[in-house]
Amino acid sequence: MAQRKKYFDDHYDVVIIGGALAGLASALTLANKGKKVLVLEQHNLPGGVATSFVRGGTEIEATLHEMMSIGTPECPLKIRKFFDEMGVDIEWLRVPEAFRLVEPGLNVLVHPGDHGNFETPAKEIADACDDKDGSVYKKVLDLLNLCNRVYNSVNELSIHPMSKVMMLLKHGDFVKTAGYSAKEVLDTFHLPQKALDALSAYWIYVGSPLSELPFTIYAVLMADYLGYGSYVPAKFSHEMGLKMAMRAEEMGAQIEYGQRVDKILVKDGKVTGVRTAMGEEIKADYVICSAYPNTAYSKMIEPKSEVPEGAIQFVNAKDVGVTCFSVVLLLDDDAENLGIKDYSTFYAPEGLDTDKIWENYATEGPWKYITSICTNIANPNATPKGSCIYSITALPQPKAWFGVTEENYDEMKRKNAEYFIEMESKRLGVDLKKHIKEIVIEAPCTIAHYTGAWNGSIYGYRHTMDDHIVARLQMGEKENYIWGLAFAGAHAISGDGMSPQVTNGRKAAKTILEFMEEKEGK
DSSP: OOOOOOOSSEEEEEEEEBBHHHHHHHHHHHTTTOOOOOEEEESSSSBBTEEEETTTTTEESSSOOOOOOBSSSSBBHHHHHHHHTTTTTOOOOEEEEEEEEEEETEEEEOOOOOOOOHHHHHHHHHHHTTTTSHHHHHHHHHHHHHHHHHHHHHHTTTTTTOOHHHHHHHHHHHHHHHHHHHHHHTTTTTTOOOHHHHHGOOOOOOTTTEEESSSHHHHHHHHHHHOOOEETTTTHHHHHHHHHHHHHHHHTTTTSSSSEEEEEEETTTEEEEEEETOOOOEEEEEEOOOOOOIIIIIIIISSSGGGGGHHHHHHHHHOOOOOOOEEEEESSTTGGGGGGSSSEEEOOHHHHHHHHHHHHSSSOOOSSSSEEEHHHOOOTTTOOTOOOEEEEOOOOOGGGTOOOOTHHHHHHHHEEEEEEEHHHHHHHTGGEEEEEEEEEEEEEHHHHHHHHHGGGGGSBBBBBBTBBBHHHHHHHHGOOSSSSSEEEEEESOSSSSHHHHHHHHHHHHHHHHHHHHHHHHH
């Protein structure tokens, strides 16, 4: 009888559960340090939700709207720098505008500045308010420059922790605003409502209304998007995942697909390895887990007696972030011929009251705040000539679909999809239904099924005034409940979004390296 091929070595330094962006960023970081790394990915492709699919012979982006923290080759930001340092070669395309916001009484197109300059977006927002004396422009510019100072502080403090006294001396704006919500800080600028609405459009990308969103998170988002602009990979998000995986393997990491990890093995409070769904036990001193801590601590730790009480309290105290409902259309004509001029549009047909929209996002829909993306505006070669990709998305709360059953699932998908298409058809002045070649509907259940994410969340744990990046940076070390176990994903310190996933992966690798130094007694 032929001997079965052995896929795994007897021992690894680190096993990484999940080959999405965070896990791959961890693999790159650790392999670059010469560590023996094994990545186990349950699917047959890397990247997680950063992927694409093919319909009607055309590749279509599945999830990525835009990437932050890229910057130009001449003025690179942290994600571009990381990829360059790791030798991951990605062709980035700059998105031509920041966004268009459409609501009753307001239709404003906002462009980003360059290299941290906010004059362009400040002027466009002020002009939409009929700013005759320049006062609105000055206030908006002052606000965005404040955001930039906080953004720079967050970037520095995430790498170089310092005492509270030094923090106050060197990062005064960060300290002064850290305890306030985005709404509270915005209110101090006494801006007209149209300006406030234009400055609120991006709230959907962090999944908290402005009254609950920490200003720190708001500042980072606004500074990055409006001061430096956003980017997309020329070959969609799948290019990122694939090239990260290929480079990690070139650096010595082993990546195995079709390998779901069922158990994280622990003895006397320390990681000893993992067990796959196929029953193979793999020994390792350290594990990075991309599954939510909710899943890990409730289902994956073996034996269960090794789950610390504090870990259960930790996950029970967390508020899971938003999920996704998206209608992705392949249309039968060029964007220009269909009257589609903008890459990114936020549409609030009943006004941009983030608290009311948040309440609406807790229902089964239809949802009253949507974002639409036309991939071809940023990437003209995304589809063959005579076609274009158009996606319409809302980010409801996970509990919104807790009442959806197997019997009414298709009906709920259809109802919301039809509403989205009707809304955008009215706004654009074109009947999109008549131009659909292919349609794909991504619902919360799709996310849960594809990734195994807790309650279908794509945004990890929600940033609130009680739980956001400042508190997470301070508490991060105390949340290592099992020695040798770290977490990487949307649920980690930096929170949601594809750029933060790369940052989260790097942070998880740093935690593992600190474990290693501790073990060596350094």
